Amino acid sequence: MAPKRLQVAAAGLGRMGKRHALNFLNRAPRSQLVAAFSPDPEEIQWAKTHLEPYGVTLYTDYDEMIQQPGLQAVVIGTATSVHAEEAIKAMEKNLHVLCEKPLSTSIAICNDVVNAAKQRPHLKVMCGFSRRFDESYRAAYEKASNGGIGRPTILRSQTCDKHDPSGFFVEYAAWSGGVFVDMAVHDIDLTLWFFGDDAIPKSISAYGVTAVQPDLKKHKDFDNAVGIVEFYNGKIAYYYCSRMMAHGQEDVTEIIGTEGKLSVNLNPQSNLVNHYHAGGITREVPPHYWGRFEQAFVRETNEFVDACLDDTPLPLKLSNAVKAVQIGAWLQEALVSGQSLKFDETGRRVEISKI
Amino acid sequence: MAPKRLQVAAAGLGRMGKRHALNFLNRAPRSQLVAAFSPDPEEIQWAKTHLEPYGVTLYTDYDEMIQQPGLQAVVIGTATSVHAEEAIKAMEKNLHVLCEKPLSTSIAICNDVVNAAKQRPHLKVMCGFSRRFDESYRAAYEKASNGGIGRPTILRSQTCDKHDPSGFFVEYAAWSGGVFVDMAVHDIDLTLWFFGDDAIPKSISAYGVTAVQPDLKKHKDFDNAVGIVEFYNGKIAYYYCSRMMAHGQEDVTEIIGTEGKLSVNLNPQSNLVNHYHAGGITREVPPHYWGRFEQAFVRETNEFVDACLDDTPLPLKLSNAVKAVQIGAWLQEALVSGQSLKFDETGRRVEISKI
Amino acid sequence: MAPKRLQVAAAGLGRMGKRHALNFLNRAPRSQLVAAFSPDPEEIQWAKTHLEPYGVTLYTDYDEMIQQPGLQAVVIGTATSVHAEEAIKAMEKNLHVLCEKPLSTSIAICNDVVNAAKQRPHLKVMCGFSRRFDESYRAAYEKASNGGIGRPTILRSQTCDKHDPSGFFVEYAAWSGGVFVDMAVHDIDLTLWFFGDDAIPKSISAYGVTAVQPDLKKHKDFDNAVGIVEFYNGKIAYYYCSRMMAHGQEDVTEIIGTEGKLSVNLNPQSNLVNHYHAGGITREVPPHYWGRFEQAFVRETNEFVDACLDDTPLPLKLSNAVKAVQIGAWLQEALVSGQSLKFDETGRRVEISKI
Amino acid sequence: MAPKRLQVAAAGLGRMGKRHALNFLNRAPRSQLVAAFSPDPEEIQWAKTHLEPYGVTLYTDYDEMIQQPGLQAVVIGTATSVHAEEAIKAMEKNLHVLCEKPLSTSIAICNDVVNAAKQRPHLKVMCGFSRRFDESYRAAYEKASNGGIGRPTILRSQTCDKHDPSGFFVEYAAWSGGVFVDMAVHDIDLTLWFFGDDAIPKSISAYGVTAVQPDLKKHKDFDNAVGIVEFYNGKIAYYYCSRMMAHGQEDVTEIIGTEGKLSVNLNPQSNLVNHYHAGGITREVPPHYWGRFEQAFVRETNEFVDACLDDTPLPLKLSNAVKAVQIGAWLQEALVSGQSLKFDETGRRVEISKI
Numbered sequence A, B, C, D: 001m002a003p004k005r006l007q008v009a010a011a012g013l014g015r016m017g018k019r020h021a022l023n024f025l026n027r028a029p030r031s032q033l034v035a036a037f038s039p040d041p042e043e044i045q046w047a048k049t050h051l052e053p054y055g056v057t058l059y060t061d062y063d064e065m066i067q068q069p070g071l072q073a074v075v076i077g078t079a080t081s082v083h084a085e086e087a088i089k090a091m092e093k094n095l096h097v098l099c100e101k102p103l104s105t106s107i108a109i110c111n112d113v114v115n116a117a118k119q120r121p122h123l124k125v126m127c128g129f130s131r132r133f134d135e136s137y138r139a140a141y142e143k144a145s146n147g148g149i150g151r152p153t154i155l156r157s158q159t160c161d162k163h164d165p166s167g168f169f170v171e172y173a174a175w176s177g178g179v180f181v182d183m184a185v186h187d188i189d190l191t192l193w194f195f196g197d198d199a200i201p202k203s204i205s206a207y208g209v210t211a212v213q214p215d216l217k218k219h220k221d222f223d224n225a226v227g228i229v230e231f232y233n234g235k236i237a238y239y240y241c242s243r244m245m246a247h248g249q250e251d252v253t254e255i256i257g258t259e260g261k262l263s264v265n266l267n268p269q270s271n272l273v274n275h276y277h278a279g280g281i282t283r284e285v286p287p288h289y290w291g292r293f294e295q296a297f298v299r300e301t302n303e304f305v306d307a308c309l310d311d312t313p314l315p316l317k318l319s320n321a322v323k324a325v326q327i328g329a330w331l332q333e334a335l336v337s338g339q340s341l342k343f344d345e346t347g348r349r350v351e352i353s354k355i
Helices: A015-026 A041-050 A080-092 A107-118 A135-145 A168-173 A184-195 A214-219 A289-310 A318-337 B015-026 B041-050 B080-092 B107-118 B135-145 B168-173 B184-195 B214-219 B289-310 B318-337 C015-026 C041-050 C080-092 C107-118 C135-145 C168-173 C184-195 C214-219 C289-310 C318-337 D015-026 D041-050 D080-092 D107-118 D135-145 D168-173 D184-195 D214-219 D289-310 D318-337
Strands: A006-011 A031-037 A057-059 A073-076 A096-100 A125-128 A152-162 A201-209 A224-231 A236-245 A252-257 A260-264 A273-277 A280-283 A341-343 B006-011 B031-037 B057-059 B073-076 B096-100 B125-128 B152-162 B201-209 B224-231 B236-245 B252-257 B260-264 B273-277 B280-283 B341-343 C006-011 C031-037 C057-059 C073-076 C096-100 C125-128 C152-162 C201-209 C224-231 C236-245 C252-257 C260-264 C273-277 C280-283 C341-343 D006-011 D031-037 D057-059 D073-076 D096-100 D125-128 D152-162 D201-209 D224-231 D236-245 D252-257 D260-264 D273-277 D280-283 D341-343
Touching: A006 A015, A006 A289, A015 A031, A015 A041, A015 A073, A015 A096, A015 A289, A041 A057, A073 A080, A073 A289, A080 A096, A080 A107, A096 A289, A107 A318, A125 A289, A125 A318, A135 A184, A135 A252, A135 A260, A135 A289, A135 B273, A152 A184, A152 C224, A152 C236, A168 A214, A184 A224, A184 A236, A184 A252, A184 A318, A201 A318, A201 C201, A201 C224, A201 C236, A224 A318, A224 C152, A224 C201, A224 C224, A224 C236, A236 C152, A236 C201, A236 C224, A236 C236, A273 B135, A318 A341, B006 B015, B006 B289, B015 B031, B015 B041, B015 B073, B015 B096, B015 B289, B041 B057, B073 B080, B073 B289, B080 B096, B080 B107, B096 B289, B107 B318, B125 B289, B125 B318, B135 B184, B135 B252, B135 B260, B135 B289, B152 B184, B152 D224, B152 D236, B168 B214, B184 B224, B184 B236, B184 B252, B184 B318, B201 B318, B201 D201, B201 D224, B201 D236, B224 B318, B224 D152, B224 D201, B224 D224, B224 D236, B236 D152, B236 D201, B236 D224, B236 D236, B318 B341, C006 C015, C006 C289, C015 C031, C015 C041, C015 C073, C015 C096, C015 C289, C041 C057, C073 C080, C073 C289, C080 C096, C080 C107, C096 C289, C107 C125, C107 C318, C125 C289, C125 C318, C135 C184, C135 C252, C135 C260, C135 C289, C135 D273, C152 C184, C168 C214, C184 C224, C184 C236, C184 C252, C184 C318, C201 C318, C224 C318, C273 D135, C318 C341, D006 D015, D006 D289, D015 D031, D015 D041, D015 D073, D015 D096, D015 D289, D041 D057, D073 D080, D073 D289, D080 D096, D080 D107, D096 D289, D107 D318, D125 D289, D125 D318, D135 D184, D135 D252, D135 D260, D135 D289, D152 D184, D168 D214, D184 D224, D184 D236, D184 D252, D184 D318, D201 D318, D224 D318, D318 D341
Parallel strands: A006 A031, A006 A073, A031 A057, A073 A096, A096 A125, A152 A236, B006 B031, B006 B073, B031 B057, B073 B096, B096 B125, B152 B236, C006 C031, C006 C073, C031 C057, C073 C096, C096 C125, C152 C236, D006 D031, D006 D073, D031 D057, D073 D096, D096 D125, D152 D236
Antiparallel strands: A152 A252, A201 A224, A201 A341, A224 A236, A252 A260, A260 B273, A273 A280, A273 B260, A280 D280, B152 B252, B201 B224, B201 B341, B224 B236, B252 B260, B273 B280, B280 C280, C152 C252, C201 C224, C201 C341, C224 C236, C252 C260, C260 D273, C273 C280, C273 D260, D152 D252, D201 D224, D201 D341, D224 D236, D252 D260, D273 D280
8 A cells, every 4th residue: 555645735826836836746755735725816727737637626715725634734835924824824724834934024923933833843844944955055064063164153145146127126125024034034044054043143234235226225125235143152144135146046155164164056057067168168057046946945845744744853943934034134124224233142132322 | 637647667676777766756747657677586675665655566577567557668777688678578568668778788689679669650769868868968959059169070078987996897897898888878979969960980999998997807898998989070079988086976078169169067066065174175076977967867757758648759869879889889899909990981890901 | 778677675574575575686677676674683694695696785774775876666565563654764765665565554654654655746656455466356357347247336355364373363463453454455455446446435344253363352353354344336345354264365356246246266276286086176275375466466566667667657546555454444443342333425434323 | 796697598589489588588587698599580670679678689690699608508499490400509509408399390300409418418408398387287296296196097188279260370280290299299298297208109099170270181280189199008198189269278187097186277267257247157268378388488497597507407308308299290190191000018110010
């Protein structure tokens, strides 16, 4: 008799939602995608072709979907604004949850999800930080863990998107939480991974410009921003986010230790081809995060499924997802206000005037 | 109702056979692995755990397996010596065939397979040359096709394995056909791709040494060999095969045209990590071909399935597989004899004394 | 009759002083080193062997040296504390001056030198910022000037020294002005080059740690520091200085524009060799700045000589040298105080309480 | 009193002759260029501006020049056809000789020079193989000597020039000796360095095409050629020469040993800049050998001067220069004839019919 496969429903079938649904359908042998939900008729239309024929029941109502008998888990790839609500509802139905990041741009709401999960320790609730599943970051982490660079001390990380002249990013900024919440949250998550998730910020500063998308200003956002987070454990992380790259996606991390350094993706590339021509030697760069992280998402899917079926620990803590968003929100606050934020050793905000 | 999936049987469950079976089982959504065969009890044992629970019927007899009702295709990953016989038997049962390379180390037997396939043009019969499915080689081919390097003229290609001190390669040499048939056949296939499969050799020369595996001599094989194939269409390919690499697998190709050059994998890497330490900056290299070509095999599987289900053309001709082995065998002959081989413009061997 | 060669005296024969002296002696065909000064008996001893035999008169008194008849220029490579005094004295003797950076760690004293130079516009007075003479930075600047990256907007630059366990850097910190004045001053100078020397800082923040040299604290210095300078012209520079590199000197700059990016030395290397071994592929890195910038110093020497002999403009303004030190000092102040500094649009310091 | 400087005369003031003259004049502190010869009025005119003012006496007659009193050495950068005659005449005047490669395209004449030098062991007679003085090749050689790659076994080396559409190379082919003598001679010299200069060829094969310069055929030359030299000591070298590169000069060498590999210039670059733009990431490549080897020529000059003044051994044997040309000529013969050449263990040619 065939081993049981995890019965999974996919909520949201937008760009990332589709990818999650297809990963659970096709690239996670131990899972079975049995349901999918979208409020959007176009997305449902897509699902009729790409999901329904393979035994996936389609829903236009989330609450209805999570009542489907036999369901064991939900992958949430809807708009950020409903992540938390849907995650909590799923937990209430005793379902495991893989939620696209962030849980919410509101820390309070994030914490609601964490608390809901704490009350149901038998459920696997994970917020997907894809870089944790990338083989290069994994290899770097393993080297760092084995003492290959001494004590990690400085972390430089950047998330840089290809310039999109369509105006998409301007609209997106209305609800994304800003560049540090939307983009740098990945870099912050890496920081918590390499520095320890108990690292407490001491100060946070950030500065930005709107170089190519001046309309971002109306949402108090920026297309290029630099920030520094100083931690109490003698470590410093600094970040660069940009939506202005001409050449493609360029997500780079360096972890600098007392005895060595690790770089990840310092020389981005689409593939292993170099083109030699009259103007020099050229290699191409993936235009989007999917070109860089596709396999990481596949591994994320499979590791989540394994944890649910085998009741093994998830590779990252849910509380980190909140902490990363919190630090991102503070960076964004520093960015918008032009003020450095200060914290005491317990992690509490200190008023400027008190320093 | 769910779309039909290609009903596939896997023959052979050795190192590569297992990988093929798992790819058809798990990584090709439009295929369904329904049967598997191995004469080896240990492999059958493995299959009881990894295949049988997922609905795969196991066989210890190939002929029996291909009679399983509903079967549509066979993937052959057995020992080279039985590839051809099994491929022909499968065609006789009206099954599509994906056969691991080479069809045979004997050209005559290779031709038998090609002839059998010609008589059944409705069947998809493919000999797997994985590099044809690698995204980097695909990108290089596209650039070359678009005129990015002018007229391809010189091709340099090497297949270099990590040194294996176990003695495996010595035993293997007894029946592998020699380094040019076993290893360079990939480089030759690339040559036919980039130079055109109608390219006719004009002369073939090759030289080798046994530097680290002196016992190879008893099988008239070498652990390092260099060869040149001159073609009548004004093109030259030159090859290097080695089983002596300290650092890992290093398969490199350069295609040099009249107006530019393309390199593939000139700087091999396991992942995107660089380690900076007191001795310099180091990156690692995949130890084996799987580390380099895993995704190419997945794509090979899926494209074969698509061609079978949709009756679309295969991305490479079966006759090329024979031609590549033929050129490999000539290189091996030149290598062992120390003599250059010469050919007339129709491709026929010319005796040395006649030149 | 032979063309006149610039008659040059070298002040200071320490590590860098020796190199300047030898560059003027041997690698600048249009110059003639005729005098050298050091207060240090060991350095004089060295000079007796390496300079005196070639017609260089040695002095243990600076004032005496600059009275040598026929002298036209002085290269100053003494301790930073006497740079300014010696430069001014040289100008008073109507001598051209090439002064090792910085003019002084005191802005007031720097300005004295600039004012002295302004009064003698016929003299060439240059503070050596070697990167301005490096062929890679020159090539990058040319590309940026030709519009190759649109409008430069973000500059990332780091000066990272190999870890020196001898304790040298601790002593050195007593009078170096701190990491941002001593090291980042190069990165700041590059910023003024690529962003325009009229760029006015809007805010300055910096944070640091002492990870491997805790004794630096007694001089209020750090072995790793990160800083951000926000400019009023919509540009941001961010810097990293470290004295902790395991692998060698790693000075990297990225200039990010609205339509492209330039990197300089992103992949440091001692030479063009890669070593493939059982642990991977390794390249080495120069241990010190000389391994990276030797040819830049040679070009600096020759371009200074040309400017003196031909009365042509120097390639960098003396006032920039002050501005770079000023910004470095502000970064250092921000670093030590933990406070961001703010400036109004005229460049004047704004009190925190006024913001 | 100033140390004596080597009194040097420069013969030939063409492209390379000028560079040699200026190196001895300006970049070799222990040498003094005192004389220069050219039969060409334009070159003499150049010398009146660039050499004469610095105390260099000009000659239009070589014999006259070498009689100049006090002369100690000659650097020969004239046309290849007169190298040998001028070198021997210089030795007869008791002058040290640095001769641009090759001594001659005739082996007999090369041997005349070697014999003349043998009779005057107190003279330093060197044929300039610039790569021997390149810091990257030096570093590679040191690593190989220290056992870093085990026993060197396979050497791949290429000399590839940027395509020159002017027709220069066609004219040049009339007397250059062909691509293997003119270009690959450097690669062969490296082979003798890394494999040992006592390595005896066992067989030599070569093939070529004229892809972009069909007129080369009239001089029996090729614009792309590949060759293999098999040696009796269990080593193989293979070469690629091309005059068709779109991107610039690309001289690459790999030395593959039983325990590792060294690559030199596998990723050619003009400088340390990468340009990121909408089409990807591009670096430039030096257009000519001077961009790659300028510093090697400077070191060659200085090491030659040191050997003359200090009576220390030269870093390469004159006899190697002959051997390299001999192997180059054999490769060229194999290339033109389409026949492999065979040699017995003493290095004597074996007739094909005797094999």
